[in-house]
Amino acid sequence: MSDTQLRGYVPTLIAGCLGVFVAQVAYSLPASVLGTIQQDLGISGAQLTWVSAAFAAAMVLFELTFGVFGDMFGRKQLLLGGLAVLIVGEVVTLLGASNVHALWVGQAIAGIGAGALYPISLTMIAALAPDSVTRARSIALWAGFLSIGAAVSPIAAGSLAESGHWKSSFWIPIGLAVLALLASLGAKNSSAPEGRKLDLPGQFALIIGLLALVWALTQGSEDGYGRGEIVAGFVIAAVFLVAFVVNEIRTPSPLIHLDLFANRAFAITGIVAVLGMFAYLAICFSMTMFLGTVIHIGAVYIGILFLVIQIPALLLVPLVAKLIHSVSPQWVLTAGFACIAVAAFWASRFDAHSFLDAHGAPHDADFVVFIAPMVLNGVGFALTVGSITAVAINAVPLRLAGMASATTNLLRDFGFALGPVLGGAIYNSIANRRLHSGLDAALAKAAHQGFTVLGRPLDAHVPTGAVMGALHGIAEGGGAVAVNSVPVLSDPKTGKPFVDMPAALHELAFSSLSHAFNVTFLVAAICALVSAVLAAVGLAGAKSASEQAVELGTDVIHQVAGVAEDVQPV
Secondary structure, eight states: OOHHHHHHHHHHHHHHHHHHHHHHHHHHGGGGGHHHHHHHHTOOHHHHHHHHHHHHHHHHHHHHHHHHHHHHHOHHHHHHHHHHHHHHHHHHHHHTTTSHHHHHHHHHHHHHHHHHHHHHHHHHHHHHOSSHHHHHHHHHHHHHHHHHHHHHHHHHHHHHHHTTOGGGGGHHHHHHHHHHHHHHTTSOOOOOOTTOOOOHHHHHHHHHHHHHHHHHHHHHHHHOTTSHHHHHHHHHHHHHHHHHHHHHHHOSSOSSOGGGGGSHHHHHHHHHHHHHHHHHHHHHHHHHHIIIIIIOOOHHHHHHHHHHHHHHHHHHHHHHHHHHHHSOHHHHHHHHHHHHHHHHHHHTTOOGGGGBOTTSOBOGGGGGGGHHHHHHHHHHHHHHHHHHHHHHHHTSOGGGHHHHHHHHHHHHHHHHHHHHHHHHHHHHHHHHHHHHHHHHHHHHHHHHHOOEETTEEOOTTSOHHHHHHHHHHHHHHHHHHHHHHOSEEEOTTTOOEEEEOOHHHHHHHHHHHHHHHHHHHHHHHHHHHHHHHHHHHHTTTOOOHHHHHHHHTOSHHHHHHHOOTTOOOO
16 A cells, blocks of 8 residues: 555545444443433333343334435435434433433434444445555454454443442543544545435334334334224334335335345345344343342442453454355354354343342442353353355355345344343333232232331331322333332432332342343344354355355455454444
């Protein structure tokens, strides 16, 4: 590379790496402080799930269209715009951090910005690289910045939460995004408008369909899936997703070429991308909620566990690239999903009671039992996430490699989005159902034992019916997560302590949540195991990248499969 080429490309490389770093910091940051947010705001499990789901859903919904926007109108402009939108979202989050609805809005806006940054930051690097060697090294650097962002942000946020400043953690992505915005001004622009058109009907149908699905899954876990509005949500989701499929078949410029799924290897890869990545992130999300909202272990320890998950991704990328070239991807994927399945099953064996000391307080040091399964989860992720896109692009004609990669990335990110959404729906519905089934008995036991306020017997003039009604109200309205996290109920009018949470009711909620998370981990294990079996059986006969290159008499497939564009840890 000449000095002139280097001077033109380096600012673009810096801009792309900083862009994806900022996006990943913003995406990963709330993970370690969800428990602190819940305790501070006193919100229900479904409301807490939306804090993560709003960002992930918005990111997935706009990712494909932003790729087209960048090709048509300029990638540098979209990178700058994505950073600006992310800043706005994080500012809204910061200013409204005391209100859960403002948190949702802020994280959704930030997710839209990230939806632009992920594809564009990589595309502008790859498009301007002067040769294949520089491109491969630059993309590896891009992936490294992404992994570092995923590793450091939960620890930073957790440290602030431990010192009582969790809201201040949202200054981190704001400051980083401002720096990235300034650094990106010197980047070179690029575009590829030929043959690219916006698919507005497809985008609209996808947005409405997926939003309705996410809302119905999340809210139904708290309100009940039989309620009319929840059923209506599923119906709307089905109608618009079917409309999306019909539109993609008929339009000349689809967001997704559905005929790609006629290829068996590509179809199998798409299925395991959704199932396997759901399993991976469901484990991460459930670990966060299990330790943070159930046991109330310190947020910094949860941040350490996220670092543990990312270490394999940082260390194994070179090994995985070699495996993809020399070993059938059938076995790389099978081994990776098997690791995720074992990690999930291992985590499902933990009993929340064992994390408490003799006085019922959380014993922070016990978080170490999660280290081994989280390392295994990270190993599985490192083996699978790079292999999925390699298999997809090797399964189709070279002229469709770009579309195959984009489609697989969308399916993978949809699996990521389902991690908190579907995982939250599972544990919320199970925990709340068990809480409601034992609520009357727990309240009767509490009344028999006598109510207290701040540890002293409740004033005899306070009507028992009013106390029972207040306790029943928080159980019905907030669910198991709220009951488990509220030590004292306050009078809504005066703000003064009204009654302590009875031990019987707290134990019911705690046990219900422990069981619910065990089931959620087990569901993740089953999904990962199904993915491993599908990869082993459905990809039988799949060839390594080097074998593909020999058969085609070219090294193009070999180079494409080695690109780390799909390494996107969380």
